[in-house]
Amino acid sequence: MNFPLSLNLMEMKTLHPEDQNFKGFFKELSGRVEDRLRDCFAGLNVPDDLYESMNYSLLAGGKRIRPVLCLSWAGMLGAELEKIVDFACGIEMVHTYSLVHDDLPAMDDDDLRRGRPTNHKVFGEAMAILAGDGLLTHAFYLMARTDLPAADVLAACGEISRAAGPAGMVGGQVVDIMATRSNAMDLDALRKMHSMKTGALISSSCVCGAMLARSWGAGKIDAANALSFGESLGLAFQIVDDILDVTGDEESLGKKVGSDESKDKSTYPKFFGLEMSKKLAQESVDRAKKSLDGYFGQEKNFLVDLSQYVVDRVC
């Protein structure tokens, strides 16, 4: 198994000059997250070894897609981003813990992540388990301290815990492990697994952006649009990732091409062939863009560009 796609998004070398706005805006939002993550344990008495282990993975050059989605949706709905950034950092911590645990010997047994030794390779298994536990727990500490109306923050905390929990990300990882062992997953199961394992946290990041923008007038319809956008984008991400595993070049992908195929893994190209998979990815991106109808401004343009960018990598 690999946690996919999105991670290599900005490393792709296909950016055109007209993409500079997109890239600049991405950098601005991810920069805010990056800055806040650097001091997110400030004022707490965290043992040195644990602090190092958590920060090793947290500050390892992730692309911050999920918090950027949260900030973009909140910003598009009028929110003051400074008020949202702590919560967005919490989402990134949830994502990071899942990577640390996913790499463990008992799980995917990966030695490298983003070109560096995985957490347990550097700090040992016990510390990697505890670093993951610490990141997940601290994520809720950070999110719970968001300085916005308590009802909105609480609803968003509930949303993330649902998306990341046994019926979401953790559950999806279990389904993936069981399917890899038994070598059997039909298309419905594949869809379900992806929507739990990666889709839930991606769409939830958008939904939380909308929930936290309630003080600025956002409503239920915005949360529903954010959900629809996030689900479609998440699906497109996953299809494209499957396609790139067949067609991509290893250097720009940063991982071995054909690894899914060699493991006889269920993928979209395996079920539909390459061309149909590309078509499905574009359709999913079109649905994502459709959810943005009626919104405007810099964030809306960014979210449209981000959606198209995903599928342009393969079409």
Add this chain to the structure above:
Amino acid sequence: MNFPLSLNLMEMKTLHPEDQNFKGFFKELSGRVEDRLRDCFAGLNVPDDLYESMNYSLLAGGKRIRPVLCLSWAGMLGAELEKIVDFACGIEMVHTYSLVHDDLPAMDDDDLRRGRPTNHKVFGEAMAILAGDGLLTHAFYLMARTDLPAADVLAACGEISRAAGPAGMVGGQVVDIMATRSNAMDLDALRKMHSMKTGALISSSCVCGAMLARSWGAGKIDAANALSFGESLGLAFQIVDDILDVTGDEESLGKKVGSDESKDKSTYPKFFGLEMSKKLAQESVDRAKKSLDGYFGQEKNFLVDLSQYVVDRVC
């Protein structure tokens, strides 16, 4: 390392007839928690294997000390317990996840817990890691859905995440592991480690009971008293556990006696001798009781009895 003490509290065979009220009340409160834990994943689409693994540890006959403390404090302050029980169950889930991860081969490598094979022995390491992750995440889902004023619930969620996080329980586990490796812990370090590893969640359970009772008139002074009570009780628990490791009988303890000594672990009897350790435990219990001055009713009596019961096991 072992997660201690409290777990064997009700299994001790020293209950006198006059303890029946205490025992009955304990059973009533823990029964509420037990009932709710049985259906805490209701309505969620959790994969079967994960569901089984989480429930195996969650419904393994734990004594529910932490949620009982939360309910007792809330009840003593006038709260309607039915409104608190979901949150209290969340605390028990946090505790349970810590046991599952603590038993893993990379950590304490324990084969038995409460007389049954540990989670990873039955479900494998990958599933045990994910079951722990699922329990921790779902704890926040459950706590966030508490039907009380959002500001109070959010404050309590923040309190638990602090107590269980990198500067609390997870951090304490790291300190313990590092000290075991280096064989060096002075008295200050021992105190600090215990207060993080087990004390923080115990005292936090009391504090959350007070925080969630705000709707019924509880205030900051009650939360401060709950903290003081919980810290003193947690310390007494730990000293008694250290003493029982030297003097207890293995059958009623349910673990090997002398295991701390044979590992050359830092303990209270090692620093102070047996008699002085007993005196320190009684002093700590007296401080706990003192924090209950000015309260009254069934819950107050129960908390007084619970405190004394802890130390009566060794004095």
